[in-house]
Each structure stands twice: as structure tokens, then as C-alpha cells.
Amino acid sequence: MPDDNHDFGDRGKSDGSIILKSDREKRSNPALSELSAKDKPWDIHRAESDQIEKHYQGTEFQRYSERINSCSEFLDFALRPTQSDALNLKLKGARFCRVRTCMVCSWRKSLMYKARVYKSLPRFLEDYPAYRFLFLTLTVKNCATVDLRETLKWMNQSFTRLSRLRDFPGVGWIKSVEVTKGRRDDAHPHFHCLLAVKSSYFGRNYLSQKKWCELWRKSLRVDYQPVLDVQAVRARGDLTPLIAEIVKYQTKPTHLIGYGREKDKEWFLEYTRQIHGTRALSIGGIFRDYFRELEEEPVDLIGEDETDKREDFGQLTFNWKRAEKKYRLYDNS
Numbered sequence: 597m598p599d600d601n602h603d604f605g606d607r608g609k610s611d612g613s614i615i616l617k618s619d620r621e622k623r624s625n626p627a628l629s630e631l632s633a634k635d636k637p638w639d640i641h642r643a644e645s646d647q648i649e650k651h652y653q654g655t656e657f658q659r660y661s662e663r664i665n666s667c668s669e670f671l672d673f674a675l676r677p678t679q680s681d682a683l684n685l686k687l688k689g690a691r692f693c694r695v696r697t698c699m700v701c702s703w704r705k706s707l708m709y710k711a712r713v714y715k716s717l718p719r720f721l722e723d724y725p726a727y728r729f730l731f732l733t734l735t736v737k738n739c740a741t742v743d744l745r746e747t748l749k750w751m752n753q754s755f756t757r758l759s760r761l762r763d764f765p766g767v768g769w770i771k772s773v774e775v776t777k778g779r780r781d782d783a784h785p786h787f788h789c790l791l792a793v794k795s796s797y798f799g800r801n802y803l804s805q806k807k808w809c810e811l812w813r814k815s816l817r818v819d820y821q822p823v824l825d826v827q828a829v830r831a832r833g834d835l836t837p838l839i840a841e842i843v844k845y846q847t848k849p850t851h852l853i854g855y856g857r858e859k860d861k862e863w864f865l866e867y868t869r870q871i872h873g874t875r876a877l878s879i880g881g882i883f884r885d886y887f888r889e890l891e892e893e894p895v896d897l898i899g900e901d902e903t904d905k906r907e908d909f910g911q912l913t914f915n916w917k918r919a920e921k922k923y924r925l926y927d928n929s
């Protein structure tokens with residue numbers, strides 16, 4: 597029966613099948629997504645990880661598939677008092693697999709990175725109130741996926757050369773690596789950078805897009821014009837969404853999971869081999885004094901907040917229901 601047909605409030609429709617469904621719904625434990633809107637991403641990311649796990653099954657990465665399988669299977673939340681009737685759930689415990697391509701772990705890491713930047717950014721803005729920011733995207737031609745590791749190495753060396761050029765205006769930067777899957781099942785690695793520049797950049801030290809391209813081309817030591825995008829960050833308020841963009845996953849979940857073709861799985865396995873041990877985020881210049889810890893993988897993926905001294909008044913545990921793609925309240929009675 598289609599979902600939009602079940603109207604439990606309408607007595608006229610209370611035929612047997614509806615009552616049956618209604619009873620079944622009553623019997624199942626509440627879903628996390630129904631109880632707490634802010635925790636809806638759990639279902640999405642855990643379902644994505646199920647797909648990733650499938651790709652690894654029976655391959656040289658079987659061990660990854662086992663680790664992802666037991667990742668965040670149970671979630672313990674503390675119940676927090678609120679002003680309204682809504683439930684305030686605070687994550688207290690979960691086991692994470694920390695496999696690089698696990699979508700739950702990637703999501704949790706990006707949340708931790710964001711929290712770190714948001715914590716340190718005000719200190720930087722206070723120390724350097726006149727500095728401005730640029731958002732820079734640096735790309736190269738697509739490479740064969742088997743050459744991804746070598747390509748990233750070359751791009752990183754090129755970025756170091758770029759940052760040492762006399763004309764390079766950045767005094768501090770956060771650089772992240774993103775890899776997208778190309779149409780020909782190749783790889784498109786690129787860098788997203790947030791650059792702090794002195795205010796003189798918008799005067800005598802200004803670089804046109806064309807000049808930026810030339811500097812990047814020179815640093816890459818290639819004879820083609822690489823694609824590059826540079827944008828001035830107009831308002832400080834725009835920094836927050838940009839930072840979120842920079843520290844998000846390294847490769848879009850859809851590109852990792854694919855569309856069910858055998859080639860998608862092959863691409864993903866090669867990607868896994870290639871990115872193993874490579875670094876996703878790096879920090880340079882005066883940003884090192886503020887954001888250095890972004891280069892270290894967060895130990896805590898739960899997000900302990902030591903300043904939050906509110907007392908919990910209960911605990912709820914949720915369990916991943918694979919077939920349903922939902923976390924539901926765990927009932928061990």
C-alpha cells in the first residue's frame with residue numbers, strides 16, 4: 597500500500613490492512629530520525645557505509661569491510677533537559693572504525709575539524725584584523741586513477757613551489773585535497789585553499805585570474821593552462837561556510853559508491869590503494885600557529901564538550917537496522 601494512503605485519523609479507512617500496518621508501526625521502536633531531527637545524518641551516512649562495505653567484501657580489503665561493518669552499530673545518547681517538549685540528545689558513546697573511506701567516520705571527522713576551526717578562527721581574526729581572505733581552487737588535467745598517488749605528490753610539490761614564489765600573496769593557508777571521478781573513470785584531483793592575504797593584495801599586489809593561472813602553470817612546470825578559480829571572501833561571515841566546504845569529505849560519497857557498475861567498484865578499489873597514507877588537509881604559513889591540529893586526525897569522534905556541565909537525565913541506545921536503513925531505539929529486554 598502506498599504510504600500516502602495511510603491516514604490513521606480517518607475512521608472510514610480503517611480496513612484490515614491499515615490496522616495491520618498501524619499495529620506493526622506501533623510495535624517497532626522509534627527511529628532516531630523521528631526523535632531527533634539533527635541526528636538524521638546518521639541514517640544517511642551509515643547507509644552509505646553499508647555500500648562501501650559491500651565494495652570491499654571478498655577483496656584484498658576484506659578487513660576494511662569487517663571494520664566498517666561494526667562501525668557505529670550502536671549509538672549511546674544522553675538525554676538532556678530542554679525548554680520545550682523536544683528531545684535533546686547528546687552523543688555519549690559509539691565505536692568508530694576509522695577506515696579512511698567510511699562515510700560515518702568521514703562525516704564525524706569533518707564535524708570535528710569544523711569545530712576546531714571555529715574555535716581557533718576568532719583568535720586569528722583578533723590577531724590579524726586587517727587581513728583578507730581568498731578562496732582558491734587549483735586543478736590539473738585528469739589523471740589515470742592508477743596514477744593518482746603520483747599526481748597528488750607532484751601537485752603538492754607544485755604547491756610548495758607556488759607558495760615560495762615572490763608574487764604569492766598568501767601568508768597563511770588551509771589546503772584540502774578533493775578527488776572527483778572523471779567521466780572516463782579517471783580521477784580529477786584538485787586543491788581547495790583558504791588563503792589569508794594582507795590588505796595590500798587588493799591594491800598594488802593584486803593578481804588577476806590570468807596571473808594566478810600563470811603562477812600555477814609555472815609551479816606545475818607544464819605547458820598547458822591549468823584551470824584555476826580565485827575568489828575574494830567578501831564578508832567574514834562567509835568564512836564559516838567556506839571552511840565547512842574545505843574540511844568536508846575528500847571525495848563525494850556518490851563518486852565512491854558509484855552507480856552499480858562493475859567499473860565503479862574497480863575505480864573505488866584503485867582509489868583506496870592510491871589515497872592510502874596520503875594527507876587530506878595541510879596548513880601553512882602563519883595559520884600553523886592557529887590551525888596546526890587540523891593536520892592530525894581527531895582522536896575523539898564523539899565531540900566531548902568539557903564546558904557543557906549539564907546533567908544528563910537518562911540514556912538512550914540506538915541500533916542500526918540495515919534492512920530499513922534506520923537507527924532504532926535498542927531494546928535489549
Ligand SMILES: [Zn+2]
Pocket residue numbers: 664667668692693694695698699700701702
Ligand atoms: Zn567508520
